[in-house]
Amino acid sequence: MNYQFIISREDWSLHRKGEVDQHRHREKVREAIKKNLADIVSEESIILSDGRRVVKIPIRSLEQYRFRYDMRKQKHAGQGNGKSKVGDVLGSDPDQAPGQGPGAGEDPGQDYYEADVTLDEIEQIVFEDLFLPNLDEKKNKKLSSESVEFRDVRKYGIQSNIDRKRTILEVLKRNALKGQPGIHGITPEDLRYKTWEVVPKFESSAVVLAMMDTSGSMGPFEKYIARSFFFWMVRFLRTKYQNVEIIFLAHHTEAKEVTEEEFFTKGESGGTRCSSVYQLALDIINSRYPKDDYNVYAFHFSDGDNLTSDNEKCIRLIDQLLTKCSLIGYGEIEGPYYYTSTLNSYYKRVTHSRFTSVTIRDKSGVYNALKAFFKEPEPREGMSV
Amino acid sequence: MSDRVMEELYQLEMSIPQMMEIARHNKLDFYPMRFEVCPGEIIYTFGAYGMPTRYTHWSFGKSYHRMKTQYDYNLSRIYEMVVNSDPCYAFLLEGNTLIQNKMVAAHVLGHCDFFKNNLYFSHTNPKDIIESMAVAGERFRRYEMVHGQQKVEALIDAVMSIQEHIEPHRLIKENGKNTDQKCGCCSSKKPATPYDDLWDLDKKKQCCQGSGGCQQRKTAKIPEQPEKDLLLFIMKHARELEEWQLDIISTMRDEMLYFWPQMQTKIMNEGWASYWHLRIMREMELTEAESIEFAKMHAGVIMPSRNSINPYYLGLKMFEAIEKRWDQKYGQGAGKEKIFEIREIDNDISFLRNYLTKELVEELDLYLYRKIGHDWKVVEKNWEKVRDHLVNSMTNCGFPVIVVEDGDYEKRGELYLRHIFEEKELDIKYLEKTLVHIQKLWNRPVHLETKIDKKTALFSFDGEKASKKFP
Structure with a gap:
């Protein structure tokens, strides 16, 4: 067939x-x-x-999207090993319920x-759209990276670095000397290779002071917001700028310098005196980061629930800091116990162009704070990044 | 190609006529076959698109990616992909061993016989389908060039959201009833001769254009009967759809009509193919090692799952059980006859309803389960309940039934849809998002009536905002 x-x-x-x-x-x-x-x-x-x-x-x-049944309210069919009985548990949420079957959309979120x-x-x-604003040329440039520049031509080198133009020139020269001008018969002696040198690169340096309120009034939500912001800030600075130092300062009624790990993990309690952290920032700038050598940025996150008697002092210190800093950012997180006479209402009086304050009400505010603080700078003369 | 691969290909080529001989001898009736051996990515591409030549869309890319990832991590493996076409294309996975390919070829013969003979496939145009899908893909590409990718993509997104809402049984319905749209206002009498409507053509025009009174009486609802085929209704009655948009909608509808029988007969089709690969392979001469490899692979294919029904297993067991029952009742041979009859006239719903017996449910240990608190628990073992649940879940291939109730709702040209509620509530979030898509097609406000907690609820979207009412 x-x-x-x-x-x-x-x-x-x-x-x-x-x-x-x-x-x-x-x-x-x-x-x-x-x-x-x-x-x-x-x-x-x-x-x-x-x-x-x-x-x-x-x-x-x-x-x-399509019209479909609500999976959570439904029964599904399955097959046992011969011994199944009513009441057997096939699996439990949330640890990834049974296989693929009901897996889709069983949880409202x-x-x-x-x-x-x-x-x-x-x-x-x-x-993509974030920049360190007001970054100025400073005297004390620091080594930021070593780069490679091709500056030399040699007879020996790596094949991939052959300098074609110079090699051909050698061929032409040699052939012309022999009385047979033209490009023909390349010999090993004609080959020329580009060779590199390691060149150090200097960039203006910047220091960023990350200040966070860790007092008792900062609940889980407030801390989460502040840390989210600093998480992205740190990543952003380290990805885009090679020569940025980040100093972490935590405060309640007193301020102290902490390690990055402590900053992101430790919680404290107690009252709030924001001036303490501003004073510490000023001291650090004065002793370690002279204005002529560094672009200084200061960012402070708090719920704004400051000791009322301390607010005037804060304003004074902010004014002082503004003389030293390229930018000061203040982020206030509106928690559930939010009331109006917060630090932010005092800061309305600060009208300096290098002072920016934002209010964050929910999670989506973190990105807006990033955008507000790290705005693309207006093009200015003599700017260098 | 390495020698070993060539050699195996050659051996496969030798054994296929043998298998076909066995299949024919067993009265299988299939199209001419085209076997293609191809790499995993290609099989997964075809798997994601449903057809090698289909139009392009990001959602296919999404499922392709998902399938390929599972393949790369060795989580799942498709051994073959077969297309309902004449000639029938079957794609075999490059990495298959010879014996795997033999089994796959035998399996495919079963599928092909099913495609060719099952009643529900009789309108799928297997001769032209590959070409016509390719040509449609070409047209879609041209539309992208003319109208921009975004526009075409947005339209396909919208159509896809309701592509299952067609009427696969229209072909049966349409022949029975006269779908001509009559003016109705002037022809009060029944036509005396078959040609009366021709003589009346002029009169009708006059009367409809001329008198305003005629308009009043012409209040026939659109649609007259609730219309299940949303895509067809939208094509016919949506305003402001351009020619290319209509073409895309109608093409996607046709493709869904082509795929529908496959969704409708999943258990039967896989069961039939498994039944036959088992029989054909048993009649082949296999070495001991080959037999073991085949047995392993077969066991893998029919492995039951605790969370879902394996159609290969259930289908195979059912065909075998039916054959046995009929043989016992009516004598040797009656069983074969019976299962051939079933493969011709049934679909999954009638198959399960008629032949899933108490004995089978108990033997296969089928059950129903649901979420109680945090746990997924077995809640039902009664065989009739299990059977009825399976049958119910296959109604309309598992999609909710939505009909057009009114195409001119409140005389404002708005679209009023109704969910034919049968115990199961819709996913509200999905419903709301789907309405947004439908509104894009209809270009006027759209409404959907359904039930939540036993109360009638009306969801609407007017192009800007969504609303929900409990009328």
Whole structure:
């Protein structure tokens, strides 16, 4: 009997359909990240990512919506090993319920698409529009990096660094000397290689003072907001600027300099006296970071619940700090116990152009604070970054 | 290509006529076959798109990525992908061993027989489908060039949100009833001859254009009967849709009509193919090592799952049980006849409703489970309840039934949809977002009536804001 069939094996290496659409999907993920930056920036999975490079972030706009039943209110069918009985537990939430079956949308907060994104990818998008403002040329430039410059040409070197132009010139010269001008017969002696030197690079240096209120009135929400901000600030400074020192200052009624780890993890309690941290900042600047050598930035986060008698002193110190700093940013977090006579209401009197204050009411405010403090500078003459 | 690969390909080529011979001998009836061996990425591409030549869209890229990741991490593996076409294309995974490919080829013959003979596939145009999808993909690409990728993509997004809302059984319905749109105002009498409508053409025009009174009486609701085919209704009645947009909607609707029978017969189709790969492989001459490898692979395919129904397993067990029952009742051979009859006239719903017996439910230990507190618990073992739940969950292929109730709601040209409520509530968030998509197609406010906590609820979206009412 004659059966009709063909069996074949072709070259599929140029078939890119899936890849192309996957690329489009990633593009959409990026777009969605951009649109939802304010939410994503304060996403816990990122702040708490602990160096994990891939984080899951909710992308609401990439779900393919359609009419569907409410999965949570439904029964599903399964198959046992012959001994199942009513009441058997197949699995429990939240630790990733049974397999794929009911997995989709069983949790009210989870019915959106979760994209796996690398932290680098998000950073790139977040930092795109952020700059250290008012960065001036300073006297004391510090070594920021060593770079490589091709300055020399030698007869020996790495094949990939062949200097074609000079090699050809050698050929021309040699052939002309022999009386047979033209490019022909390249010999090993003709070869010329570009060679590099290590060149040190100097940049104006900057120091950033991160000041955070750790008093008792700073609840979990307030601390979370302040730390989210500083988390991104630190990342941003370290990614974009090579020569920035960051000093961490924590305060309640007293202020002290702490390590980065303490700053991000430790909680304190007690009352609030913001002037203490401003005084400490001033002392540090005066003793370690002279204005002529450094661009100084100071950022302070608090719930604004300051000792009333201390407020006048704060204003005085802010004025003093302004003479030393390129920018002072104050972020006030409106917690549940918010009342009006806060530090921020006093700061309304500070009208200096290098003083910026923001109020944060919810998680999405973190990104806005970043944008407010690290605004793209107005183009000025003599600016260098 | 290495020698070993060539050699295996050659051996496969030798064994396929053998398998086809066995299949024919067992009365399987399939299209000419085209087997293509291709790399994993290609199989996954086809798996994500449902068809090698389909139009492009980011959502396919998303599922391609998901499938490929699972493959890369060795979490799941598709051995083959088969297309309901004539000739029938089957794509075999490059990394398959010879025996795996043999089993896959046998499995595919079962699928192909099912495609060719099951009643629900009779309108799927297997001869043209690959070409027509390719041509449609080409047209979509051209629209992207003319109207911009964003516009085309947004439209496809919107259509996809309701692409399952079609009427697959329209072909049966339409032949029965006269769908001509009549003016109705002048032809009060029944036509005396079949040609009366021709003579009346001029009259109708006059009367409709001329008198205002005619308009008043012409209050026939659109649609006259609730319309389940949302895409068709939108194509016919949405205002401001351009030609290219109509083309995309109608193409996507056609493609869904093509895919629908596959969704409708998943358990039967996989069961049938598994039934046959088992029978064909048993008749093949296999070495001991091959037999063991085949047994392992077969066991993997039919492995039951605690959280869902494995269609391969359930389908296979059901066909075997039916064959046994009929053989016992009506004598040797009656079973075969019966299962061939079933593969021709049934779909999953009738298959389960008619043939999932108490014995089977108990033997397979099927149950229902649901979430109670934080736990997913088994809540039902009664065989009838289990069977009825399975049948219910397959109604309309598992999609809620939504109908157009009124295409001119409140005389403002608004679209009024109604969810035919049957015990199961809709996902509200999804519902609201889907309305946004429909509004884009309809270009006027859209409404959907459903039930929440036994109360009627009306969701609306007018292009700017969404609202919810409990009328």
